[in-house]
Amino acid sequence: xxxxxxxxxxxxxxxxxxxxxxxxxxxxxxxxxxxxxxxxxxxxxxxxxxxxxxxxxxxxxxxxxxxxxxxxxxxxxxxxxxxxxxxxxxxxxxxxxxxxxxxxxxxxxxxxxxxxxxxxxxxxxxxxxxxxxxxxxxxxxxxxxxxxxxxxxxxxxxxxxxxxxxxxxxxxxxxxxxxxxxxxxxxxxxxxxxxxx
Amino acid sequence: xxxxxxxxxxxxxxxxxxxxxxxxxxxxxxxxxxxxxxxxxxxxxxxxxxxxxxxxxxxxxxxxxxxxxxxxxxxxxxxxxxxxxxxxxxxxxxxxxxxxxxxxxxxxxxxxxxxxxxxxxxxxxxxxxxxxxxxxxxxxxxxxxxxxxxxxxxxxxxxxxxxxxxxxxxxxxxxxxxxxxxxxxxxxxxxxxxxxx
DNA sequence: TCGCAATTCGGTCGAACGTCCGATTAATGT
DNA sequence: ACATTAATCGGACGTTCGACCGAATTGCGA
Numbered sequence: 001x002x003x004x005x006x007x008x009x010x011x012x013x014x015x016x017x018x019x020x021x022x023x024x025x026x027x028x029x030x031x032x033x034x035x036x037x038x039x040x041x042x043x044x045x046x047x048x049x050x051x052x053x054x055x056x057x058x059x060x061x062x063x064x065x066x067x068x069x070x071x072x073x074x075x076x077x078x079x080x081x082x083x084x085x086x087x088x089x090x091x092x093x094x095x096x097x098x099x100x101x102x103x104x105x106x107x108x109x110x111x112x113x114x115x116x117x118x119x120x121x122x123x124x125x126x127x128x129x130x131x132x133x134x135x136x137x138x139x140x141x142x143x144x145x146x147x148x149x150x151x152x153x154x155x156x157x158x159x160x161x162x163x164x165x166x167x168x169x170x171x172x173x174x175x176x177x178x179x180x181x182x183x184x185x186x187x188x189x190x191x192x193x194x195x196x197x
Numbered sequence: 198x199x200x201x202x203x204x205x206x207x208x209x210x211x212x213x214x215x216x217x218x219x220x221x222x223x224x225x226x227x228x229x230x231x232x233x234x235x236x237x238x239x240x241x242x243x244x245x246x247x248x249x250x251x252x253x254x255x256x257x258x259x260x261x262x263x264x265x266x267x268x269x270x271x272x273x274x275x276x277x278x279x280x281x282x283x284x285x286x287x288x289x290x291x292x293x294x295x296x297x298x299x300x301x302x303x304x305x306x307x308x309x310x311x312x313x314x315x316x317x318x319x320x321x322x323x324x325x326x327x328x329x330x331x332x333x334x335x336x337x338x339x340x341x342x343x344x345x346x347x348x349x350x351x352x353x354x355x356x357x358x359x360x361x362x363x364x365x366x367x368x369x370x371x372x373x374x375x376x377x378x379x380x381x382x383x384x385x386x387x388x389x390x391x392x393x394x
Numbered sequence: 395t396c397g398c399a400a401t402t403c404g405g406t407c408g409a410a411c412g413t414c415c416g417a418t419t420a421a422t423g424t
Numbered sequence: 425a426c427a428t429t430a431a432t433c434g435g436a437c438g439t440t441c442g443a444c445c446g447a448a449t450t451g452c453g454a
Binding site: 031032033034035111114115117118119120121122127130131134135138155157158160161162164165167168169170171172173174175176178179180184185187188190191192194195197 | 228229230231232308311312314315316317318319324327328331332335351352354355357358359361362364365366367368369370371372373375376377381382384385387388389391392394
Binding site for chain 1: 410411412413414415
């Protein structure tokens with residue numbers, strides 16, 4: 001006898017597997033993949049341990065799904081931050097502002113990216129996923145900042161190369177901001193605009 | 198009865214604790230801190246498990262020592278790569294070349310930095326150490342590239358800010374190179390010289 | 395040479411881990 | 425209605441982990 005409704009259909013508007021997935025996302029993004037256990041996730045989701053294996057086979061399968069929703073989140077948000085403005089200066093400014101806001105208001109998303117990228121260094125299973133993400137992200141940057149304006153080269157460097165650099169700059173500066181909460185440090189993110197000056 | 202010499206004094210020119218430290222360094226830099234156990238390190242060092250606790254108290258203590266030798270390695274090598282040349286262009290070129298060579302020939306050192314930085318995100322014990330390292334590294338860059346030539350500002354950004362950006366660019370581009378072994382990608386590292394063009 | 399401290403050793407402890415299983419309950423189709 | 429499948433549950437399995445212990449060995453100063 002249970003106080004809630006039917007079991008197979010969703011509860012609180014989300015299915016059992018969605019609850020697990022969200023719980024996994026929360027656990028990993030707040031404590032890191034290395035220290036999160038299946039039991040932690042089950043507890044967070046309000047679900048019995050064996051349900052995790054039932055829906056996602058094993059830990060790796062579950063984590064891969066979490067990477068998936070992280071990827072789509074990034075692709076969507078980055079693209080959105082680049083859509084509006086039209087000059088390359090304005091666009092890169094929008095991108096930087098998105099990144100600064102995320103580091104301030106929702107650093108968990110960045111931590112998640114950093115963490116899984118670290119996992120990808122050692123695990124071939126994840127290296128493919130993360131490598132694709134970085135490729136896609138720099139592809140979006142290239143598309144919106146360079147291609148739309150028919151900029152092929154800039155000071156001798158290709159649009160592709162510069163997009164990788166922009167992405168890397170944000171990533172590498174972002175981790176410094178995260179480690180050393182120095183207000184002045186986030187100014188270093190702005191400095192990337194130097195490319196177009 | 199053992200075929201080697203005395204036990205307390207060094208064997209092969211290194212003491213017991215040095216053997217353990219080196220083994221820990223090797224294990225972590227080739228497989229990541231998350232998957233390395235005390236037993237792995239003991240085996241790699243050719244030492245019984247309990248010796249690790251005897252010399253380093255616990256796992257965290259051992260890992261902190263490994264971080265320590267990694268830090269001194271970086272500080273020494275980065276400074277060395279910046280010493281000779283005299284124009285800022287030449288210096289940043291030397292820095293980039295050092296980084297490219299390391300990624301090619303000794304990627305374990307970079308993996309180690311990335312890995313421990315990831316650990317630092319979640320563990321206050323390591324965040325202090327890594328935060329200091331990034332601060333010191335950008336300090337060295339600032340000193341050799343900017344201060345020596347009395348460059349205080351460049352296009353409106355302080356030397357400190359630009360040093361952080363240079364460091365972040367190398368770090369963030371480096372991880373992309375590591376994930377996606379694309380020869381063309383390492384060109385993105387060169388592009389950082391755009392600052393002085 | 396003796397005695398003490400430092401070191402080395404093998405082994406064990408409890409806890410935590412991921413995975414798997416059988417039984418029970420709920421939903422679905424005929 | 426009944427049979428079949430899907431879902432949920434609690435528990436147990438074997439393994440691995442870091443930490444710790446007491447005993448044995450070695451080095452060194454008195």
